[in-house]
Amino acid sequence: MTALLEVSGLRTSFKLESGGEFAAVDGISFSVEAGRTLGIVGESGCGKSVTSLSIMGLLPKGQGRIAAGSIRFEGRDLATLTPAEMRALRGNRMAMIFQEPMTSLNPAFTIGDQLIEGIRCHRDLSHADARAHAIEMLRRVRIPSPERRIDEYPHKLSGGMRQRVMIAMALSCEPRLLIADEPTTALDVTIQAQVLDLMRTLREETGTAIILITHDLGVIAELADEVVVMYSGLIVERANVERLFALPQHPYTIGLLGSIPQLHLVQDRLNAIEGQVPTPMTEIQGCRFAPRCPFAADRCLQAAPPLVDLGDGHSAACWRAPLEADAEIELVA
Amino acid sequence: MLHYLLKRLAAIVPTIFFVTIIIFGLQQLLPGDPAVILAGEDQDPNVIAYLQKKMHLDEPLPVRYGYWIAGVVHGDLGESLRIQQPVLGLIEEKLPVTLELAVIAMLIALVIGIPAGIVSAVGKDTVWDYAANVIALWGLSTPNFWLGILMILLFSVSLGWLPASGYVSPFEDLQANLAAMIMPAFVLGNAIAAVLMRHTRSAMLQVLNADYVRTARAKGLDERSVVLKHALRNALTPIITLGALEFGTLLSGAVLTEQVFSIPGFGKLIVDAVFNRDYAVVQGVVLFTSSVYIVLNLLADLAYFLVNPRLRG
Ligand SMILES: Nc1ncnc2c1ncn2[C@@H]1O[C@H](COP(=O)(O)OP(=O)(O)OP(=O)(O)O)[C@@H](O)[C@H]1O
Ligand code: SF4
Ligand SMILES: [Mg+2]
Numbered sequence: 001m002t003a004l005l006e007v008s009g010l011r012t013s014f015k016l017e018s019g020g021e022f023a024a025v026d027g028i029s030f031s032v033e034a035g036r037t038l039g040i041v042g043e044s045g046c047g048k049s050v051t052s053l054s055i056m057g058l059l060p061k062g063q064g065r066i067a068a069g070s071i072r073f074e075g076r077d078l079a080t081l082t083p084a085e086m087r088a089l090r091g092n093r094m095a096m097i098f099q100e101p102m103t104s105l106n107p108a109f110t111i112g113d114q115l116i117e118g119i120r121c122h123r124d125l126s127h128a129d130a131r132a133h134a135i136e137m138l139r140r141v142r143i144p145s146p147e148r149r150i151d152e153y154p155h156k157l158s159g160g161m162r163q164r165v166m167i168a169m170a171l172s173c174e175p176r177l178l179i180a181d182e183p184t185t186a187l188d189v190t191i192q193a194q195v196l197d198l199m200r201t202l203r204e205e206t207g208t209a210i211i212l213i214t215h216d217l218g219v220i221a222e223l224a225d226e227v228v229v230m231y232s233g234l235i236v237e238r239a240n241v242e243r244l245f246a247l248p249q250h251p252y253t254i255g256l257l258g259s260i261p262q263l264h265l266v267q268d269r270l271n272a273i274e275g276q277v278p279t280p281m282t283e284i285q286g287c288r289f290a291p292r293c294p295f296a297a298d299r300c301l302q303a304a305p306p307l308v309d310l311g312d313g314h315s316a317a318c319w320r321a322p323l324e325a326d327a328e329i330e331l332v333a
Numbered sequence: 334m335l336h337y338l339l340k341r342l343a344a345i346v347p348t349i350f351f352v353t354i355i356i357f358g359l360q361q362l363l364p365g366d367p368a369v370i371l372a373g374e375d376q377d378p379n380v381i382a383y384l385q386k387k388m389h390l391d392e393p394l395p396v397r398y399g400y401w402i403a404g405v406v407h408g409d410l411g412e413s414l415r416i417q418q419p420v421l422g423l424i425e426e427k428l429p430v431t432l433e434l435a436v437i438a439m440l441i442a443l444v445i446g447i448p449a450g451i452v453s454a455v456g457k458d459t460v461w462d463y464a465a466n467v468i469a470l471w472g473l474s475t476p477n478f479w480l481g482i483l484m485i486l487l488f489s490v491s492l493g494w495l496p497a498s499g500y501v502s503p504f505e506d507l508q509a510n511l512a513a514m515i516m517p518a519f520v521l522g523n524a525i526a527a528v529l530m531r532h533t534r535s536a537m538l539q540v541l542n543a544d545y546v547r548t549a550r551a552k553g554l555d556e557r558s559v560v561l562k563h564a565l566r567n568a569l570t571p572i573i574t575l576g577a578l579e580f581g582t583l584l585s586g587a588v589l590t591e592q593v594f595s596i597p598g599f600g601k602l603i604v605d606a607v608f609n610r611d612y613a614v615v616q617g618v619v620l621f622t623s624s625v626y627i628v629l630n631l632l633a634d635l636a637y638f639l640v641n642p643r644l645r646g
Pocket of ligand 1: 014015024042043044045046047048049050051060063064099182215
């Protein structure tokens with residue numbers, strides 16, 4: 001069976017002011033099976049949003065481009081599609097929820113206008129039918145009195161409500177793939193929990209595959225089946241969620257895990273690892289994590305470690321992997 | 334929000350009052366005694382004295398101001414001493430001319446400026462963008478009277494397609510009227526189109542990077558709806574204000590352009606009145622056009638408020 005989404009060797013570059021280009025995402029591969037949830041974790045700036053925008057074909061024109069690799073969705077190479085074919089997928093077969101609920105809705109139109117427009121773009125429905133469907137979607141994302149709310153402008157809604165509207169919009173055409181780019185980061189903790197709960201319920205109802213992007217391992221633990229850990233434009237570790245939490249192999253992942261006291265607790269930011277993520281612009285010869293890695297050895301500075309399969313669908317990009325158990329404990333403690 | 338508009342409305346009265354003081358004050362700076370100028374060549378002291386009395390020139394400034402304001406409040410803008418006509422009548426006579434010129438010029442400006450701004454924003458850094466910017470720069474830096482003269486030379490003198498000057502009322506002969514109006518309207522509209530284009534471009538550039546525009550694309554909408562609906566709607570707000578102000582400026586009369594094309598509108602009326610020290614006319618017309626400007630400003634705010642749901646509350 002081919003996967004619903006297959007990303008291989010994706011490299012996405014942005015123009016530099018100085019004229020050159022830098023790779024914000026530098027050759028990453030992963031796949032998502034129908035109905036499964038893939039979590040992507042990593043600190044700010046590691047390329048999570050760029051990855052999702054690349055998949056959606058929404059990279060800012062003239063600034064960013066897919067420089068290498070391929071993205072296959074439902075068996076089709078997205079690079080070969082015409083703009084019209086791509087539009088027919090977007091919002092329909094694949095949909096996205098953005099990081100910024102406060103600014104992602106158009107302030108000049110009612111939420112009803114914005115929902116109905118998306119529905120009618122892909123479904124041959126009358127305005128009245130589309131409106132009924134939009135109300136139904138708002139009800140499904142637990143917006144109270146949707147018949148009334150549908151005619152309101154976004155500024156009347158709280159951040160959590162707006163993100164619900166975005167979720168309703170994204171799910172309104174029953175996409176096979178939903179990319180949720182930090183859907184809760186901008187929200188209060190209690191609202192975060194509600195929205196995550198909602199996503200879980202909707203996933204069960206619809207069977208949609210989800211790419212859940214976050215820098216919150218608590219969220220990953222709650223929702224993901226598989227996990228990809230990104231660092232500075234690269235995938236440094238990939239495994240199913242139980243394995244990743246039980247036997248993390250990359251020192252970066254171990255550091256991330258060390259920074260959450262209890263896995264089921266939602267926590268906002270991972271900042272327990274010292275040092276800073278090198279920007280993708282900095283040219284690094286060896287392992288990109290070396291400047292922050294407690295295990296860094298000479299070899300690490302000379303060549304970048306490849307992503308190596310360690311068995312059981314677990315892979316890591318570290319010269320030291322697989323790690324010995326005592327090394328792990330030393331770091332976590 | 335209604336509260337805000339009422340406040341704006343209430344502010345109109347003191348604003349216009351302030352304007353009257355400025356108009357009256359500036360007027361005093363004009364050199365020459367109007368009575369002397371009006372008295373003509375003979376300079377008969379009796380006539381001068383009579384005129385001075387009639388114009389209250391023998392009284393102190395505040396009193397003269399008082400006379401004028403009292404009239405204004407009662408809807409009487411005084412009388413032109415030179416042509417012996419009520420100022421209000423003169424305004425009524427010239428208003429349709431200036432209004433027609435302003436409307437046509439504004440239409441030309443909107444039809445050129447906004448699409449050009451959109452195209453150059455959407456095609457930023459393409460030839461379209463460069464072309465639009467070069468033309469806009471040309472439009473901004475070309476003096477109206479010079480462009481007017483060039484157009485007359487080309488279309489009237491060389492080609493003989495359009496009359497060089499001479500205004501015909503649209504009710505008499507619409508075609509002749511439009512033929513006389515099109516060049517001055519283009520000259521005025523062209524300059525405003527350039528301003529509108531630049532503002533539309535920068536507003537669109539800002540809005541095209543907005544998150545909600547990305548959302549619109551993520552829904553699968555075509556570029557047309559993304560640009561013309563989602564982006565333009567939000568970019569339009571500052572442009573409405575600008576357009577209203579430019580229109581207000583047009584309504585106060587295009588002095589040079591009206592002069593070049595001999596269009597008998599406000600511009601020409603004011604110039605003639607200033608040269609003749611026809612105080613009542615200058616004061617009346619300037620007060621009228623300033624009031625129109627102030628009201629348009631308010632209407633622009635109202636429009637701003639109508640297209641901006643956040644302000645509607
Ligand atoms: N439009 C752009 N132009 C230039 N560089 C960009 C652009 N968008 C993203 N980048 C760069 O790409 C890199 C990855 O950014 P990205 O937004 O994917 O990070 P992220 O993992 O989503 O972070 P966050 O958790 O803060 O959302 C960053 O270094 C960023 O500066
Ligand atoms: S390769 Fe070396 S520096 Fe990089 S993570 Fe592994 S041990 Fe650390
Ligand atoms: Mg991001």
